[in-house]
Amino acid sequence: MLRASLHTIGCRLNQAETAVLADQLRSQGYELVEFGQPSDLFVLNTCSVTASAEADCRNLVRRMRRASPDAFIAVTGCYAQTGLEVLRKMGEVDLIVGTQHKMELPRYITSLVRRPVPEVLHTRTIARDDFTVEGVGDYEETRANLKVQDGCNFMCSFCLIPFARGHERSRRLDDLLREAEGLVTRGHREVVITGVNVGRYCSDGLTLLDVVESLERIPGVNRIRISSIEPTTISDALLERMAGPSKLCPYLHVPLQSGDDDVLRAMNRRYTA
Known part of the structure; x- marks a missing residue:
């Protein structure tokens, strides 16, 4: 073999x-x-x-x-x-x-x-359409990562990622749920939602909150986490879901970058201190 x-x-x-x-x-x-x-x-x-x-x-x-x-x-x-x-x-x-x-x-x-x-x-052009992923992630840990989004449109002045991964695009909901169900079948009980700019998830009019609510309905998914998320993309509805009875863990990893507005402007960030 x-x-x-x-x-x-x-x-x-x-x-x-x-x-x-x-x-x-x-x-x-x-x-x-x-x-x-x-x-x-x-x-x-x-x-x-x-x-x-x-x-x-x-x-x-x-x-x-x-x-x-x-x-x-x-x-x-x-x-x-x-x-x-x-x-x-x-x-x-x-x-x-x-x-x-x-x-x-x-x-x-x-x-x-x-x-x-x-x-x-290799191509310089990277597709912008919603996408699917073939297979189910192979993990040894109880916690498994689940890709839901790729690419970024924010164009921060210091960041190469838009050139490395292309424009933002989202994974079709039915396909990410298929993988999540496959992860449960393999014994995983905790799913970490991940992407380049996960808060910008948008597929067929659905948002990141719809992803969370759909994952919560899968039997066997006991905990849901969100990986690094941009501060300007965190909706009130998502925070309300996190605060209430939910499988969504009350934790966010938020990149603040700087506490100086001049630095943030130079970085082309979309918020102020």
Whole structure:
């Protein structure tokens, strides 16, 4: 049986995506092994939010190659989108998959024969339509991440994410509920709603509150959490739901960024101190 190892650098959304890719690879017959163990296939889901994160990505690629000289190395994630030319020059990489094709990565691995030059699946244009995700996240913990949204339109002056992940778009409600039910079947009792800008969820006129209420109706989902959320996107209705009898945990991770209005304006944030 072919062995595959996956590793994530970065945010909870990256973790959610890696878990789904792991599920897809398992369904294709791969044995999943811990990162650093000898493998036939390495998949690295990368981050580009800081220069340090990008350096970590390159270092991990080299580490993977040293651990398994003959392995096939696939790199995806935000750095695969924004750092294509740097990754292309790395002799250790066999496949580079940008944002548009990321969640379909396993189907593009038709052979584990090493490439003399990296194969590249990359487009500057990223779809803006509502989306679905194939599979159910593969987690060992009781708590599982659930991707509901991607991309961002806020264009903060310091942030690369709109270029790495594209414009904001939302996951179809029926599809995210399908995965949530699959997570319950696998024994997960706590779901963490995640995305780039989750408070901007909007699919067929539905909002983040509709997502929460729909998840609450799934038997076996005992707790619901919301990952990092922009302060200007937290609705009164969402807070009222959180304050009342609900499976939604009374906790929010809110990035305030600065307490100085001049700094906030320079950052192109949408609020004042």
